[in-house]
Amino acid sequence: MSAPSAPAPRSTRRFLSLWFPRLGAERALRQDRGDPALPFAVVATQGPAQMLHSLSAGAEAAGLRRDQPLRDALAMCPTLVTRLRNPQIEAAFLASLRRWAGKYSPWVGVAGEEALSLDITGCAHLFGGEEGLLAAIDGDCAGFGLTVRAGIADTVGGAWALAHYAGQGAAHHRSGDAVDQEARATRSRAVKRRHWERGGAAPDTPPDTPTAGIIARRIAPPGQVRSALAPLPLAALRLEPDTLAQLSRLGLRRVSDLVDQPRAPLTRRFGPRLTLRIDQALGHVPEPVSPVAEARPFAVRMTLPDPIGLEEDMLAGLDRLLPRLCETLAAAGRGARLMRLQAYRTDHSMQWVAAGLARATADPERIRPLLAMKVGEIDAGHGIDMLRLEAVQTEPVSAREPVGHLAAGEVIANRLAASTAEDDLIARVGARIGMEAVTRWHPASSHIPEKTAQVLAAAWSDPVEAWPEPPVPRPLLLWRPEPVHAPDVPQVPQRFRWRRRDLVLAEATGPERIAPEWWLDDPNWRSGTRDYWRVRVEGGETLWLFFAHGGAMSPGWFCHGQFA
Known part of the structure; x- marks a missing residue:
């Protein structure tokens, strides 16, 4: 017990x-x-x-x-x-x-x-x-x-x-009379529980009964x-x-x-x-x-005297609401990252559309095209009698002005204009396919060839000013290592077979030794240390071959990529 x-x-x-x-x-x-x-x-x-x-x-x-x-x-x-x-x-x-x-x-x-x-x-x-x-x-x-x-x-x-x-x-979790579904020994206790039917005290009053x-x-x-x-x-x-x-x-x-x-x-x-x-x-x-x-809501609304249902009318209402909201955001020193337009119908239902921005802003000229692309998705039903525009996500922003001599000011202004154009492009594409679907490559801190870059969302990352140069040139195309039929020796083979083709060596540059990350157990690198060679074959192709010295796997030759 x-x-x-x-x-x-x-x-x-x-x-x-x-x-x-x-x-x-x-x-x-x-x-x-x-x-x-x-x-x-x-x-x-x-x-x-x-x-x-x-x-x-x-x-x-x-x-x-x-x-x-x-x-x-x-x-x-x-x-x-x-x-x-x-x-x-x-x-x-x-x-x-x-x-x-x-x-x-x-x-x-x-x-x-x-x-x-x-x-x-x-x-x-x-x-x-x-x-x-x-x-x-x-x-x-x-x-x-x-x-x-x-x-x-x-x-x-x-x-x-x-x-x-x-x-x-x-x-009871089962349907029907729970007492009838219990064992016979349990039914005797059930009779005692229903003693009020034989003149005993009444059970508890249901919660909705207004008693003291x-x-x-x-x-x-x-x-x-x-x-x-x-x-x-x-x-x-x-x-x-x-x-x-x-x-x-x-x-x-x-x-x-x-x-x-x-x-x-x-x-x-x-x-x-x-x-x-x-x-x-x-x-x-x-x-x-x-x-x-x-939370301080950044929102404005407009009640309509008569219901509307045309897209042009909703855009006209948006033109009335957006400048007022942007003025409120600018006065608070904030910019919108996610905007939501809510349309309240006459049947007391509501539909909303949202548009995200790649960079927080309080400029109505940059926000309006994104919302205008979404207005056509609203079903007016029997009519819309109220519009509400809300900045769901906001971030602090500050006005940036070029300072210094004339040439430096022009350079900074050009960079800001280019950044704004790129952000608007990301926002427009993201409004159609989703902001998370617009990505960019960023360098990563790893010496493994396939791990030198990472994919980040373009709306929440900055572009790379200068991509770090690798120690030796890297191929344009990378794929999972493919086996190459050649002798299992570390010297570059004069003849080898790859993808059902017999290839003849014309020129080889290397080797470049790359060791696996010993602190990680990567299944793709269980072949141990690799010696990479830049190999040009007869016919003009330039391949990236490596010889795996063998770790948890047998040694051998593999093809990892192709140069342009």
Whole structure:
């Protein structure tokens, strides 16, 4: 029998987790002033299918569930009203909720797409205690038209578990009645669990039922996070679905079934992430709240009185937005490296196009052609009623002016003009095929012939002023060494066979000895030290041959390249 794990250390910190289970649907209903009692859902595209992503209270009452195919949902509820999901707007709405939560604690962090984490240490007494704090949050969210579930514990993981699963029992991973699928010895215990059907006490109230005991159940008293999490399902530990299914097949369904198990077998079978989640929830591993830094957005927008749909109209809007944004960037001493143009349609959906630059700039004349190439990709749908232009990535830039005498100033000006033209060319080509597909060669510090150059992205590297000269001329073409049929002696053969051709030596220059990098185990250089020769054969071809003296492989002659 394994020994129980050590008790969680007593913590003086308190954390609050806020979960908005209907964030996407209720945000859209707030915008349209819709009725939450009506069936409404936000739909997300997952591969070839459309799935329900967020449901209103009316849709859940109709029996619909999250991640259900849209066609199945419409078959169950023909009156269902849907809208396409807009992740950017939902993220902005959650950011506004994060700023609202700052009234309860200065330390507010984002925990996923629908949740917030707050460090409320020393803050609860300002609202009449932790129960008063939750009551104030419930009142605010009721006024906002939002559904919220909250949990307070000594750890971030414990608060998250109470917010998501307080009052819920452990579910079974198989379909059908789990009790009927269990062994006969287990069914006797199942009868005791359903004692309320024979006049016993009623089970716990579901989390959505507005009773006074819900707030108390969502709060784990200080030092009692272990007992508060014990009856919750294993999903409260933030585990992956595959891990949950495997644990359920082993008969582990509640947190109490798992926390007392020996850690070594769990780590070997399920990996270290499982034990990490347990330790985070119990407080053995710290998990602080990291507030999101307020980033200064460089963006401008334009609301249109009438929807537009022509490419010329979108370009006209771009001409209005781009100079304003570039003036803001120049005043802040920054230049844009990645620009994004967002087109908001009348059906509350949005499409965006992006363009990257090879060098940060705040010059609208260099940015506009790149965005103009992308505008044609925007599908206007039923019309576009707002345009938004944002500099997603920016870098500090400074104005450079030629100084010195006239001749030096002209040289510097010419170099700057050539650099700008090259950067514009890279940006234009990258806008069509991708910035990562535009590359350039750079010298590398290696004496191995095939390693003397490296490929770098042209947009994030500077051109080479002067390429270092090799000790002896190198061939124009290099390939993987190909065997040459010749005697296995270090003297250059007068006749040899290569690529099914018999060649006769006309002239040979060398040798140049190159040793492998002894600190690396390169499979291509297990033939040992090489002696390279520049060999011209009858017929005019100039080849680069080497004799491998043999290391882990047999010695012999090989052809490595060809000169121009």
